[in-house]
Amino acid sequence: MNQANKLxxxxxxxxxxxxxxxxxxxxxxxxxxxxxxxxxxxxxxIGFLKSKNLKMNVKLKYFKNKSVLKYLKQISKSGNKRYWSYRKLKHFCHSKAGVKLIISTNKGILTSEQALNNRLGGEVLFEYN
Structure with a gap:
């Protein structure tokens, strides 16, 4: 199981x-x-815990007893990488309101909004809402 799957x-x-x-x-x-x-x-x-292996303690945000983050879904997998151009990314973001993406670009790991502002495409890592 890789890091993205565990996360x-x-x-x-x-x-x-x-x-x-x-x-x-x-x-x-x-x-x-x-x-x-x-x-x-x-x-x-985000805090850090010291043990044999360094770990992070993430405090989730809740509103009316429901998590603000509803889900996190992996799009690109080790055997099936998904690369989207700027146009495909723009079409997806306008068609699915409220759904955001985390994308690995040549400028680093960005949100879909940041990638659109920079007119970049890349490997789509996660979908979240």
Missing amino acids: ISNLNMAIKNNRLNCIVSYSNFNLVVCNILLKEGYFYS
């Missing part, structure tokens, strides 16, 4: 079980994705 399964289980905290393993990739979700307003904070 998604940990966050989705925390959402499903209405947990306030979620512990995920530390990696640069996980830190960047969690920082994006923090900036988007889905998390309260």
